[in-house]
Amino acid sequence: MLLRHVLTLTVLMSGAGVVAKAATYSPVLRDGGSRFLVRSLGSVCYSMDSFRRGLPCNPAFVAKDKAPRFDADLMLGSNMEYLREAEELLDGKSDEQAVAKIFSRREMVDGEISIEASFQRPTWGISVEPYRLVYVYQFENAALPMVDMIASEEQSIKAQLASFTSGNFYAGLQLRYTHIKYIGNSFSIAEAMAGDSDQLFEIHNQDILYVEPGFLYAWEDAVWEPQISAMLSQWGVSSYKSQQYPIRPQGLLGASIKPTVPLGLLEVGVQFQIHNETENFQDAVRAAITYQLGLLQAVVSGSQYDQSVGFLATYKSFSTGLSYWSEKQNKSVFIQFGVSL
Amino acid sequence: MRTIIKLILFAAVFALLSCQGKESVVTRESRLSTGHQLIDQRRYGEAVSYFKKLLQADPHPHVKMALASAYAGRAGIRIEKIYTFVVLRDFQAEAVSLEGLSLNQQTENLVRSLARYAEHWKKVPVLSEQGRADVGHAVEVLQQDTNAGVRLYSGVLRVVLLKSVVEQGLQSWGQVTAQSLCSDQLQPYFQWMLELTDTLIFISRDLQGAFPDRQKEFAKYETELAVFKAEAQKIPWPQEKICF
Numbered sequence: 001m002l003l004r005h006v007l008t009l010t011v012l013m014s015g016a017g018v019v020a021k022a023a024t025y026s027p028v029l030r031d032g033g034s035r036f037l038v039r040s041l042g043s044v045c046y047s048m049d050s051f052r053r054g055l056p057c058n059p060a061f062v063a064k065d066k067a068p069r070f071d072a073d074l075m076l077g078s079n080m081e082y083l084r085e086a087e088e089l090l091d092g093k094s095d096e097q098a099v100a101k102i103f104s105r106r107e108m109v110d111g112e113i114s115i116e117a118s119f120q121r122p123t124w125g126i127s128v129e130p131y132r133l134v135y136v137y138q139f140e141n142a143a144l145p146m147v148d149m150i151a152s153e154e155q156s157i158k159a160q161l162a163s164f165t166s167g168n169f170y171a172g173l174q175l176r177y178t179h180i181k182y183i184g185n186s187f188s189i190a191e192a193m194a195g196d197s198d199q200l201f202e203i204h205n206q207d208i209l210y211v212e213p214g215f216l217y218a219w220e221d222a223v224w225e226p227q228i229s230a231m232l233s234q235w236g237v238s239s240y241k242s243q244q245y246p247i248r249p250q251g252l253l254g255a256s257i258k259p260t261v262p263l264g265l266l267e268v269g270v271q272f273q274i275h276n277e278t279e280n281f282q283d284a285v286r287a288a289i290t291y292q293l294g295l296l297q298a299v300v301s302g303s304q305y306d307q308s309v310g311f312l313a314t315y316k317s318f319s320t321g322l323s324y325w326s327e328k329q330n331k332s333v334f335i336q337f338g339v340s341l
Numbered sequence: 342m343r344t345i346i347k348l349i350l351f352a353a354v355f356a357l358l359s360c361q362g363k364e365s366v367v368t369r370e371s372r373l374s375t376g377h378q379l380i381d382q383r384r385y386g387e388a389v390s391y392f393k394k395l396l397q398a399d400p401h402p403h404v405k406m407a408l409a410s411a412y413a414g415r416a417g418i419r420i421e422k423i424y425t426f427v428v429l430r431d432f433q434a435e436a437v438s439l440e441g442l443s444l445n446q447q448t449e450n451l452v453r454s455l456a457r458y459a460e461h462w463k464k465v466p467v468l469s470e471q472g473r474a475d476v477g478h479a480v481e482v483l484q485q486d487t488n489a490g491v492r493l494y495s496g497v498l499r500v501v502l503l504k505s506v507v508e509q510g511l512q513s514w515g516q517v518t519a520q521s522l523c524s525d526q527l528q529p530y531f532q533w534m535l536e537l538t539d540t541l542i543f544i545s546r547d548l549q550g551a552f553p554d555r556q557k558e559f560a561k562y563e564t565e566l567a568v569f570k571a572e573a574q575k576i577p578w579p580q581e582k583i584c585f
Contacts, residue, residue: 142414143419144407144494186370186403188494190420190494195554
């Protein structure tokens, strides 16, 4: 019988190598902005306001935008087949077949699906996200495959309150409650096949309440309508400490202008995002440009690590958008369908 | 002007708040990742040196496995084919023609199973002398850790060593048996067989650590192998040279 087990071990051998990247749980996963905005503009969404879906990223903008609106959005990411797999893992189906699937993959996966509805009035807004599924998977070490993965299912509700003082100065507060059910771990193939591998796929439940103040100063009467903003995001309390969903506040300082162009509406923004993993100036900077002409709005944004390009087409109450995001070794496409009333 | 001063103050407060409780940016995962990238670029020597240093500062099972995998990578060993592993667990005997042989059902199943396992055995690489030394180092790195994954990896590497030792012995045996066979020539093979038994004992220990819920089963194998070895060592080797 021992011979059988020895021979069983033998089938773990052989194969070809791949190149992989370091795994991190990106702050984007924990961001409180509307998903399509965050995926298209990145952190610059905190200081720009011409590209709109759902509640603004920075709550101070609620007081600036006087028109009431209701948005319902569905965002679908590429890698949908992997999202199904993530859903199964979160339902507790982490059998050997599932583990085999995980380790049979050699590419990075970043998949997301989200449904969100938001209602905004002057000075306040509320948003409900009843379902969001995220799956991030990274692989490295060809000699002994090591996987870093997180599959999470979230429900969130957020409220924004804002006011203005001295004319052009706006201040807002976002309260965001998120319930997260997730599996997240970093492990080797040997650990996944060993006897105590069930711990690796343990399902965790975490509740987080974020308190996120935002500020905006807008020179609305100036020609290019410059505005500067500040926001403290991802600051709050959690039901327990976790590596996957830590409370790591980040400060966001940004500015945007709307240069006058003969046709359409152009907005250029820049953002400095500072958190405890920011090592140098270049890490913190992100820039974005949006351009609206008629029904179509285009967006380009980038930092030194990733770039994104997308568009949003709006016709009457309906909108659809597509965003392509890429970094060195990972690429994703996000599609958005929305209704505005 | 006042507004601008206020904004600057806000900015300063935010910067302070966002950097509060600043932890070490470099985590174990990021350190491991740096070394894994060296392995992925096939820079095994650098990976070995890197993980050796890292292990001194952080003797975590993941660091041990990473160092062992750098040695194993240098020896040409990669672990994949996980699908096959799963298929094997739900093993269905292949249709091997055994007609004309009068075997009972149990023996027939065993023969079929061995045929299937032999296919997998072929996939295990045979190591060069340097490769064996590397895998030996890898096993040494892993030997004190009780983590189930570490034990399983150690078991896998020992199987690779086992195959190389077996292959080398068989090759040498083929050369010896071409000539007349004498007892002094056989003695090293007896020692070789005892070494193989030792390796199997170590593998059974690794499996006990890798699968704690089946610890008794594997402990039984270990005991049986130890008994076998003790019995074999009791056999007196002939003093005079006997040739066949």
